[in-house]
Amino acid sequence: MVESATEPGATEVLAEFAVSGVLASADHTEAVTRALVDTVAVSLGASGAEGDRILRTWARRESPYGPSTVWTSGETTTPSMAALVNGNAAHLLDYDDISPSMPLHPAAVLMPALVAVAEARGTSSERFSEAYEVGSAVFRAVADVLPQHVHYARGWHSTSTVGRLATVAALGRLVASDVDTVRNALGIVASLTAGSRVNFGTMTKPFHAGAAARDAVMALELAEAGFTANPDELDAPNGFLERYGDQEVAPVGSAGQALGERLEYWADAWPSDAGLKRYPSCYGTHRSIDAMLTLRETAPLAEMPTRITATVHPRGTRALRPGLPATGTQGKFSLEYTLAVAWLRGDVTLDDFTEERFADEEAQALLRRVEIGESAVPPHGPAEFDTGYSVVEVTFPDGGTQVSRTEVTHGLAADPLSDDELRGKFLDCCAAGGYDSETADRIIAAISAEPGAAFTSSIPKRSTE
CATH class of the missing domain: 1.10.4100.10 (2-methylcitrate dehydratase PrpD)
Structure with a gap:
């Protein structure tokens, strides 16, 4: 060049x-x-x-x-x-x-x-x-x-x-x-x-x-x-x-x-x-989480899966950590952990990456049954896809399986978070950081009225000890 x-x-x-x-x-x-x-x-x-x-x-x-x-x-x-x-x-x-x-x-x-x-x-x-x-x-x-x-x-x-x-x-x-x-x-x-x-x-x-x-x-x-x-x-x-x-x-x-x-x-x-995340984990886990949550809607929840297989597009695992996670923070970059959590809890939230929740015996056992792979051709559905895909297959004790495929994750421009969902995310984050809902709504209102630096006057001064 x-x-x-x-x-x-x-x-x-x-x-x-x-x-x-x-x-x-x-x-x-x-x-x-x-x-x-x-x-x-x-x-x-x-x-x-x-x-x-x-x-x-x-x-x-x-x-x-x-x-x-x-x-x-x-x-x-x-x-x-x-x-x-x-x-x-x-x-x-x-x-x-x-x-x-x-x-x-x-x-x-x-x-x-x-x-x-x-x-x-x-x-x-x-x-x-x-x-x-x-x-x-x-x-x-x-x-x-x-x-x-x-x-x-x-x-x-x-x-x-x-x-x-x-x-x-x-x-x-x-x-x-x-x-x-x-x-x-x-x-x-x-x-x-x-x-x-x-x-x-x-x-x-x-x-x-x-x-x-x-x-x-x-x-x-x-x-x-x-x-x-x-x-x-x-x-x-x-x-x-x-x-x-x-x-x-x-x-x-x-x-x-x-x-x-x-x-x-x-x-x-x-x-x-552009997209706003629905889950507090690496974006490389999001399509698979969406697929798991969709699959979960019709799956026999009383049965613990004997095997979970996630297949993603080529280079779809690059942002993830290799091997099993050892901490809650590493769990954010683990498809094994996030899929286990999605199945067991029906969502993936900020609390799921605390060390206490990460150490949950059920989650630790299930994540070891997750297998991950990449393929240029999805193993389920049409061979064509746009920017990426995830196919999640769950196998149950009786040998039965259920499969779900996701290409567009919720939160992307093609399927954006609603204003209520974005406010909900703001409130959840504020609660995690120790802020009340009144403070959250005041900051949201300040940003919405004037995007820029004006909202900083609404940030509360907190103890720095």
Whole structure:
């Protein structure tokens, strides 16, 4: 992907899109608002969790003052530190937004950074929504150009790696930056890119989202102050696209051309590729959970299955942890555990990942009867499928079986959560984090009235002991 002398490179294309790229003519404010409601919900649900408490305590020692609110405590700190702590909280429960076409959690990185900077600089809700749209498009376009399936297979956590670039672009639009500043900020943040999938199931996975948000804020602030970087970082020899992607299987054409085409597409299409999670576990478990719950409606519940088989599309198990889980947190990335819970309890909830519920003898026994595989051809139903599928088959003691297949999980754009379901999720998360329903409804109302940073005035100040 070598650029011609007259054709703009990928870094320039991305910076220009960030500053002045044309977005969709359709009004996506509702999609942005719902994404913010969801992100704040799952962040508040993580309040007081060990991973939140440790990082928040450290952040307070490092930066005890500033204009930006820490959502899980109500205290204030610098924009970059608020982005770090809030991004970590947003991803901590693994209950945050999804991109069904690729393994991304855009809002968990974008929202904490945008809110922190918008709060510090007094940005309008209109500008905030526009900036989120920029970031949503860039997230997916850069992932396409790498391409993401190669990047992810190498062990990179795309939410963290691609998220840094997408969030710099979003912040560039938020603060009405110029192209040169954004190009330098992209060069800075690309040098900080990291995040490994081997850390899934530990406190470091959600930290990836927070670190990406923090690095994006820091990169923009440094670039605004005159700090320099290679303005062609993405497409330079040994640059970002070469280091983290594979030019042999990337889209045809130059990097700049391919990125421009994908940005144009995703600027309009990103809402169709967004989803809000129904279950607080890795998205790789959701189709199978849905299939199990559907199967359960007609199955003989008095009979304990002797075998459960889950077959998913190729690469459908990549986001999951190999082997059986040893902790509740690891259970979020286990198809064995989530399917056992879905069968036994008729739902998968936040409580199911507490250590007490995880240690339940029935669940531990049943998860050992779960077998998982991948197949390019579904073993049940039509051979064709869109972005993915799961087929769950349950075998009973008498040898009888029941089968269920799911392609579209509830919560995606094609089958979205209703407003009542989203409010219910918010209330459940607030209860988990120790907030009452009045506080929850006050925050929801503030976000719905003005998507942006205004809701932070409704975050209660809590004890930081």
